[in-house]
Amino acid sequence: MLVLEDVHTHYGKIEALHGVSVEVKKGEIVSLIGANGAGKTTLLMTVCGNPQASSGRIFLEGREITREPTAQIMRSGIAIVPEGRRIFSGLTVEENLHMGGFFNTKSEIRKSQEHVYELFPRLKEREHQRAGTMSGGEQQMLAIGRALMSRPDMIILDEPSLGLAPLIIKQIFEIIGHLREEGITVFLVEQNAHQALNLADRGYVLETGKIRLHDTGKNLLENPDVQNAYLGG
Amino acid sequence: MAANNFRHALFCAIITLIISYPIIGFNLEAQGINVMLTGADTGTVVMVLLAAVMVFLFQLFREQIMGALRSVPNPLPQSSKEPMAENRRAKIESWVLTGIVILALFWPFFVSRGSVDLATLVLIYVMLALGLNVVVGLAGLLDLGYVAFYAVGAYTFALLSQYTGISFWLALPIGALLAALFGLVLGFPVLRLRGDYLAIVTLGFGEIIRILLNNWTTLTGGPNGIGGIPDPTLFGMEFGRRVKEEGNTSFHETFGIAYSGEHKVIFLYLIALVLAVFTALVIRRFMRMPVGRAWEALREDEIAARSLGLSRTAVKLSAFTIGAFFAGFAGTVFASKQGFISPESFVFLESAIILAIVVLGGMGSQIGVVLAAIAVTILPELAREFSEYRMLIFGAAMVLMMVWRPQGLMPMRRIHIELKKQE
Numbered sequence: 001m002l003v004l005e006d007v008h009t010h011y012g013k014i015e016a017l018h019g020v021s022v023e024v025k026k027g028e029i030v031s032l033i034g035a036n037g038a039g040k041t042t043l044l045m046t047v048c049g050n051p052q053a054s055s056g057r058i059f060l061e062g063r064e065i066t067r068e069p070t071a072q073i074m075r076s077g078i079a080i081v082p083e084g085r086r087i088f089s090g091l092t093v094e095e096n097l098h099m100g101g102f103f104n105t106k107s108e109i110r111k112s113q114e115h116v117y118e119l120f121p122r123l124k125e126r127e128h129q130r131a132g133t134m135s136g137g138e139q140q141m142l143a144i145g146r147a148l149m150s151r152p153d154m155i156i157l158d159e160p161s162l163g164l165a166p167l168i169i170k171q172i173f174e175i176i177g178h179l180r181e182e183g184i185t186v187f188l189v190e191q192n193a194h195q196a197l198n199l200a201d202r203g204y205v206l207e208t209g210k211i212r213l214h215d216t217g218k219n220l221l222e223n224p225d226v227q228n229a230y231l232g233g
Numbered sequence: 234m235a236a237n238n239f240r241h242a243l244f245c246a247i248i249t250l251i252i253s254y255p256i257i258g259f260n261l262e263a264q265g266i267n268v269m270l271t272g273a274d275t276g277t278v279v280m281v282l283l284a285a286v287m288v289f290l291f292q293l294f295r296e297q298i299m300g301a302l303r304s305v306p307n308p309l310p311q312s313s314k315e316p317m318a319e320n321r322r323a324k325i326e327s328w329v330l331t332g333i334v335i336l337a338l339f340w341p342f343f344v345s346r347g348s349v350d351l352a353t354l355v356l357i358y359v360m361l362a363l364g365l366n367v368v369v370g371l372a373g374l375l376d377l378g379y380v381a382f383y384a385v386g387a388y389t390f391a392l393l394s395q396y397t398g399i400s401f402w403l404a405l406p407i408g409a410l411l412a413a414l415f416g417l418v419l420g421f422p423v424l425r426l427r428g429d430y431l432a433i434v435t436l437g438f439g440e441i442i443r444i445l446l447n448n449w450t451t452l453t454g455g456p457n458g459i460g461g462i463p464d465p466t467l468f469g470m471e472f473g474r475r476v477k478e479e480g481n482t483s484f485h486e487t488f489g490i491a492y493s494g495e496h497k498v499i500f501l502y503l504i505a506l507v508l509a510v511f512t513a514l515v516i517r518r519f520m521r522m523p524v525g526r527a528w529e530a531l532r533e534d535e536i537a538a539r540s541l542g543l544s545r546t547a548v549k550l551s552a553f554t555i556g557a558f559f560a561g562f563a564g565t566v567f568a569s570k571q572g573f574i575s576p577e578s579f580v581f582l583e584s585a586i587i588l589a590i591v592v593l594g595g596m597g598s599q600i601g602v603v604l605a606a607i608a609v610t611i612l613p614e615l616a617r618e619f620s621e622y623r624m625l626i627f628g629a630a631m632v633l634m635m636v637w638r639p640q641g642l643m644p645m646r647r648i649h650i651e652l653k654k655q656e
Binding site: 072073103 | 534538540543544
């Protein structure tokens with residue numbers, strides 16, 4: 001579904017990704033773990049075309065998107081939940097959701113809105129509240145809901161557990177598992193390696209801009225190097 | 234703490250003396266060919282000293298004074314009573330607004346010519362403020378050169394009428410479209426800028442337009458301006474005593490009534506009213522359309538908006554273009570009302586006043602912006618006796634607003650869009 005082939009990304013003269021190859025297959029949950037500054041977010045941003053890869057190729061469903069503008073990539077069946085949620089805090093919950101379905105028809109929006117409220121009954125309660133007044137967990141739910149509004153085939157989550165209480169994190173990961181059952185491909189980027197690998201079919205370990213390890217989620221969890229570096233021994 | 238306060242107050246008082254004494258306390262007087270420096274009379278010196286004492290006392294008891302200010306009941310409480318049901322309020326609101334517009338239609342026939350003239354000016358500012366509200370209030374792009382588009386509209390009409398003898402009604406769409414084109418052209422280079430940087434570039438753009446108009450003497454007449462801009466006509470009827478253009482008739486002869494200079498003033502007022510209402514309705518429509526939400530989304534969080542597939546270019550350019558379009562509208566009406574325009578009318582202060590209207594009214598709120606436009610235009614006219622202190626009063630009003638109501642007169646309410654009826 002999503003294929004990165006030897007992708008290099010530069011910020012000015014500094015190379016942040018040194019030839020990364022990742023593949024996410026249809027219906028999978030793939031986790032990408034790595035320490036701060038390893039280039040996880042850069043990798044996601046490169047997929048979205050901001051910044052564009054300086055060399056290498058990126059394919060989405062067989063179509064090359066390496067040089068496409070961000071707006072066009074984001075309209076082709078892929079949705080991202082950005083790091084730090086980035087909801088529109090001045091808009092109401094409902095309006096936030098409608099922004100997610102910006103390019104859909106009204107009846108499609110209505111259907112996906114109902115679907116999102118089924119997944120997150122909490123959002124239904126807060127429908128007309130300004131999004132910025134909600135708790136962090138609710139905002140994260142809204143960010144995921146907003147991404148689902150465009151009915152994507154694939155969803156990318158950038159650190160969905162960032163700054164949330166353990167109980168909320170558990171809920172969020174349950175929802176992510178549920179998304180797979182609905183046939184949505186999930187690409188999950190996390191620092192919370194234990195939960196991310198537990199859920200994932202396959203996992204990648206990114207270190208200073210390079211893929212160090214690549215295996216099934218289970219094998220990575222049991223890998224002594226991974227345990228030492230990311231799971232606290 | 235007390236000693237610290239005292240030191241601070243003393244410092245402020247000395248600063249007051251240092252700043253005000255050289256400015257107020259000395260006079261330059263021409264004696265023959267020489268300029269003499271003379272000290273001011275004792276009265277002025279006493280005033281300066283008194284001012285310093287006042288600053289000293291205020292700074293010394295600052296906490297108490299500010300505390301007292303805060304305990305003054307808010308004249309416009311925000312949530313004193315339960316809000317009405319959303320749809321009922323919307324219904325009442327639309328009735329009240331329709332009523333006000335109808336009243337405004339008949340109002341000019343009962344008041345003096347001067348008030349109608351002033352009301353026309355108010356309506357021009359309403360148009361300008363509503364247009365800027367799209368750029369600043371909704372899209373969150375701080376534009377300090379908005380007056381440039383106003384100038385483009387006004388000069389389009391003035392120049393076209395001078396060189397081709399175009400009529401007001403033809404110039405109105407041309408002026409607005411040309412202003413919109415300028416908005417588009419300015420939009421491109423500033424797409425990547427945000428906040429302060431955007432403000433500086435737009436400020437520069439506003440000045441470029443003004444200086445261009447001032448110096449391109451062969452085309453625009455430079456500081457002498459352009460005069461003899463025709464008045465609008467009503468289906469080929471002119472409002473002057475004598476018909477100026479071949480083929481036109483005059484209004485008072487057609488209807489067989491006595492000539493009166495007031496007809497023209499009232500007609501202009503009505504045009505401005507219709508255009509202002511048109512502006513408000515069109516922008517209101519935009520606000521409810523997806524593009525309106527896209528403006529707001531971009532203001533709230535640019536990265537998130539882009540992650541949803543919105544094109545930053547399209548959204549920002551549309552805001553700039555639509556804002557500029559209505560400034561062009563207002564400019565054309567202004568040129569026709571004044572009959573004479575010069576670069577003097579399009580200085581930075583105008584941009585600042587329009588921006589102040591938007592901020593005072595409440596960013597994004599249409600009713601608030603209209604109220605603020607009325608207040609900011611009319612108050613200086615009412616307080617003509619204090620005209621020397623106009624900017625002082627204006628500044629004080631701004632400060633008080635920021636203390637009591639930082640969100641503006643009428644903060645923007647979220648427009649509630651219902652997709653389905655709830656059980």
